[in-house]
Amino acid sequence: GAVVSQHPSRVICKSGTSVKIECRSLDFQATTMFWYRQFPKKSLMLMATSNEGSKATYEQGVEKDKFLINHASLTLSTLTVTSAHPEDSSFYICSASAPTLRETQYFGPGTRLLVL
Amino acid sequence: GQNIDQPTEMTATEGAIVQINCTYQTSGFNGLFWYQQHAGEAPTFLSYNVLDGLEEKGRFSSFLSRSKGYSYLLLKELQMKDSASYLCAVREDNQGGKLIFGQGTELSVKP
Numbered sequence: 001g002a003v004v005s006q007h008p009s010r011v012i013c014k015s016g017t018s019v020k021i022e023c024r025s026l027d028f029q030a031t032t033m034f035w036y037r038q039f040p041k042k043s044l045m046l047m048a049t050s051n052e053g054s055k056a057t058y059e060q061g062v063e064k065d066k067f068l069i070n071h072a073s074l075t076l077s078t079l080t081v082t083s084a085h086p087e088d089s090s091f092y093i094c095s096a097s098a099p100t101l102r103e104t105q106y107f108g109p110g111t112r113l114l115v116l
Numbered sequence: 117g118q119n120i121d122q123p124t125e126m127t128a129t130e131g132a133i134v135q136i137n138c139t140y141q142t143s144g145f146n147g148l149f150w151y152q153q154h155a156g157e158a159p160t161f162l163s164y165n166v167l168d169g170l171e172e173k174g175r176f177s178s179f180l181s182r183s184k185g186y187s188y189l190l191l192k193e194l195q196m197k198d199s200a201s202y203l204c205a206v207r208e209d210n211q212g213g214k215l216i217f218g219q220g221t222e223l224s225v226k227p
Contacts, residue, residue: 002161032213034214034215042219043203043217043218043219043220044159044203044217046214046215049213049214091156093158093159097213102147102164103147103207103213104149104161104164105149105161105213105215106161107151107158107159107160107161108158109157109158110157110158
């Protein structure tokens with residue numbers, strides 16, 4: 001149990017385009033989903049926390065207009081990187097949690113974004 | 117402030133036992149988590165401690181002392197596939213469930 005999927009697993013796009021990443025909890029209803037990015041050999045950096053049906057809470061320094069988060073249902077959250085630039089290239093990982101799982105965060109497999 | 121410390125790197129031998137320590141200083145505490153992350157992959161959940169003591173799960177055990185702000189992850193009968201980064205994370209009780217991660221300990225298991 002507690003499986004989280006992400007799509008796509010890898011994406012290459014041109015500078016200036018927008019990219020949408022989906023995060024789904026497959027076998028549980030996630031009251032909260034989290035979005036992280038990770039640079040090589042670095043730890044996870046939390047970008048935002050989202051609860052179903054409400055606006056995401058962004059961490060300091062994360063541009064909410066650049067990283068649009070939508071948590072439309074208890075099993076789906078999306079992160080859209082708008083007008084992507086090469087510096088947005090990174091490994092983006094989502095996680096999901098639920099009270100039934102003691103609020104343990106279960107991570108998706110990650111999305112590797114490369115902006116050319 | 118918030119601070120989570122763990123060693124950057126450790127090396128151990130196949131079949132041996134290794135202990136990865138984590139100390140934390142946070143404004144609140146509502147549980148400590150250990151995750152394993154292989155290179156290029158997302159973290160996988162290993163263990164959760166919220167009360168003092170030892171939690172055992174097969175070859176992996178995790179210990180917590182809240183009074184000392186200290187935890188360790190113990191890996192027994194090491195296998196080559198255990199080579200990975202091990203992340204210690206603390207959940208503060210007033211942060212909506214968000215985790216504060218340590219920098220991770222890169223464990224190399226040698227034959």
